[in-house]
Amino acid sequence: xxxxxxGLLDTKIAQAKSAQAADWPDDQYFELYAAQNIxxxxxxxxxxxxxxxxxxxxxxxxDALYVFVDGHLVKDDTDPSDFxxxxxxxxxxxxxxxxxxxxxxxxxxxxxxxxxxxNLGAEIETAKNNKLYQKVLIEKLNKFRDLYLGLAxxxxxxxxxxxxxxxxxxxxxxxxxxxxTDEIAEEIYSSFxxxxxxxxxxxxxxxxxxTRRRPAEELELSITEHLAADPKGFIAxxxxxxxxxxxxxxxxxxxxxxxxxxxxxxxNSVEVNKNxxxxxxxPDEVDFWYLNNGITILCENAVVxxxxxxxxxxxxxxxxxxxxxxLRFFDEEPDRDDDRHVLVKVLPSASPxxxxxxxxxxxxxxxxxxxxxxxxxxxHLDIEDALRNDGFFYDRRKNLYRNEGKPRDKIIxxxxxxxxxxxxxxxxxxDARARPSNLIKxxxxxxxxxxxxxxxxxxxxxxxxxxxxxxxxxxxxxxxRADRNNVLFYVLLRVCSKITNRVKPNSKALAEMDVEKSxxxxxxxxxxxxxxxxxxxxxxxxxxxxxxxxKEVIALATxxx
Numbered sequence: 001x002x003x004x005x006x007g008l009l010d011t012k013i014a015q016a017k018s019a020q021a022a023d024w025p026d027d028q029y030f031e032l033y034a035a036q037n038i039x040x041x042x043x044x045x046x047x048x049x050x051x052x053x054x055x056x057x058x059x060x061x062x063d064a065l066y067v068f069v070d071g072h073l074v075k076d077d078t079d080p081s082d083f084x085x086x087x088x089x090x091x092x093x094x095x096x097x098x099x100x101x102x103x104x105x106x107x108x109x110x111x112x113x114x115x116x117x118x119n120l121g122a123e124i125e126t127a128k129n130n131k132l133y134q135k136v137l138i139e140k141l142n143k144f145r146d147l148y149l150g151l152a153x154x155x156x157x158x159x160x161x162x163x164x165x166x167x168x169x170x171x172x173x174x175x176x177x178x179x180x181t182d183e184i185a186e187e188i189y190s191s192f193x194x195x196x197x198x199x200x201x202x203x204x205x206x207x208x209x210x211t212r213r214r215p216a217e218e219l220e221l222s223i224t225e226h227l228a229a230d231p232k233g234f235i236a237x238x239x240x241x242x243x244x245x246x247x248x249x250x251x252x253x254x255x256x257x258x259x260x261x262x263x264x265x266x267x268n269s270v271e272v273n274k275n276x277x278x279x280x281x282x283p284d285e286v287d288f289w290y291l292n293n294g295i296t297i298l299c300e301n302a303v304v305x306x307x308x309x310x311x312x313x314x315x316x317x318x319x320x321x322x323x324x325x326x327l328r329f330f331d332e333e334p335d336r337d338d339d340r341h342v343l344v345k346v347l348p349s350a351s352p353x354x355x356x357x358x359x360x361x362x363x364x365x366x367x368x369x370x371x372x373x374x375x376x377x378x379x380h381l382d383i384e385d386a387l388r389n390d391g392f393f394y395d396r397r398k399n400l401y402r403n404e405g406k407p408r409d410k411i412i413x414x415x416x417x418x419x420x421x422x423x424x425x426x427x428x429x430x431d432a433r434a435r436p437s438n439l440i441k442x443x444x445x446x447x448x449x450x451x452x453x454x455x456x457x458x459x460x461x462x463x464x465x466x467x468x469x470x471x472x473x474x475x476x477x478x479x480x481r482a483d484r485n486n487v488l489f490y491v492l493l494r495v496c497s498k499i500t501n502r503v504k505p506n507s508k509a510l511a512e513m514d515v516e517k518s519x520x521x522x523x524x525x526x527x528x529x530x531x532x533x534x535x536x537x538x539x540x541x542x543x544x545x546x547x548x549x550x551k552e553v554i555a556l557a558t559x560x561x
Contacts, residue, residue, distance in 0.1 A: 006204045019405045034096035034165040035064040037210040043256040045413045046402045058134040060113025064094040067144045077435045080150040089158040096165040102173045107180035114187035135482035159196035170203040221246045221309045232348040237341040244330040258316050276325040294343030295319035302346045379450045386456035412463045420462040421449045424496045427504040429489035434545035455511035464515045472523045486544035494526035503557040
């Protein structure tokens with residue numbers, strides 16, 4: 001029986017690897033595959049999924065790490081001011097090995113890293129820790145610590161979710177291994193006494209079950225009344241407790257993927273959210289839906305059998321602020337019986353163009369920053385077509401192509417492309433490194449990056465070269481993950497400068513650039529040049545994000561001319 005389960009799992013992994021990452025070593029892809037299925041309900045891109053993978057040893061038993069605050073993945077440029085009241089931290093710490101057993105040694109690593117890296121009373125960046133742990137792990141946990149301590153006055157909630165994944169049988173785990181989980185919990189509670197803690201052993205059977213537990217394509221919303229807006233669309237009143245259940249999985253966790261297409265970020269600090277929270281916590285004779293604009297759900301199909309709506313592939317495209325406040329409200333009292341209502345519009349539309357029109361229309365009638373509507377701009381539809389013609393998949397709708405099983409090295413998102421254009425055409429690799437989440441929030445910056453006056457081929461070219469440079473780093477590992485993140489965009493600029501023979505390649509030069517000249521030899525040469533400058537300026541994130549290093553990298557092209 002066990003051999004059959006392992007064989008079935010191996011076949012499923014091999015099929016996914018063949019489609020998405022055929023040239024990856026089996027052990028590396030197993031780490032990625034495990035992480036992908038563990039955080040499947042979270043709204044993160046393929047690139048973000050990969051960035052969370054550590055690997056390469058000195059990882060403290062943490063092969064992948066993902067930190068979320070209020071459902072949003074923490075990044076280098078996550079701003080503490082975005083979170084104003086009782087933010088919710090969730091850490092996923094994953095160890096994944098292709099072995100067929102669970103070992104005490106592997107569990108011990110979790111104990112040590114919890115003691116050395118999650119102890120709020122001790123420094124992380126010590127000489128001992130710098131030897132024991134890779135730089136990127138220390139940087140990620142430093143970012144978490146700074147954010148958590150910065151929000152301590154807002155009374156944050158926190159949950160640590162540990163996972164140990166192998167191809168073994170969980171029924172055969174030795175007691176000595178299981179007892180290590182108590183030691184990990186003790187270390188966590190010593191610094192975070194009010195934290196939630198869980199440790200899950202995932203063997204072949206459990207991982208196979210996870211692969212089948214994809215975010216549900218069909219969800220059910222219980223309703224009180226409804227009006228058929230057309231043969232397929234509906235306007236309905238749903239009880240608050242029913243809508244809360246609709247947004248959660250069977251274990252009570254939030255279904256983050258429901259908000260993939262929502263163009264707004266949750267803004268905890270804005271006045272409207274405070275008013276929503278007040279109305280939720282102070283019920284009176286006026287029903288909640290009288291005081292709120294409601295929710296818009298876009299989907300592929302919807303039917304109403306009785307007092308419920310069955311919704312296929314739902315996406316909450318408007319009403320994110322209301323939805324998050326409702327989730328927060330029921331987090332405090334999960335079993336609350338609340339017969340107040342929220343207004344819900346359910347709009348089926350399978351056409352991508354129609355989806356984009358609805359998303360843009362429903363979010364432009366109120367005060368949404370223009371940059372938030374970018375994914376539906378015509379320029380991105382043009383880029384999507386242009387990239388598809390060159391064999392790439394432009395991830396305007398988050399995770400659309402990953403869910404379709406497209407190769408990971410052929411998928412690029414809006415933020416990734418913006419970084420590549422910023423680093424190359426604008427010759428600002430420091431800004432590409434320093435603020436990946438904020439490049440398109442400014443209208444001025446956005447128009448410099450995405451403009452229909454540019455030759456669309458330019459976008460395909462910089463996407464292709466970025467992927468080639470990333471693959472070179474993966475195969476050659478000339479430095480650890482943290483240093484790779486710091487120099488990546490400098491190397492990308494230097495490669496394009498070498499091939500185009502320009503100090504700052506413009507859109508025309510990039511469009512006409514021969515991607516095939518981005519050979520391993522050219523990339524190695526660019527890396528060597530950048531690395532010397534990087535080390536000269538301190539060899540850390542501060543150097544990569546500053547203004548001095550970029551001047552010297554640009555000067556290299558001037559000297560070569």
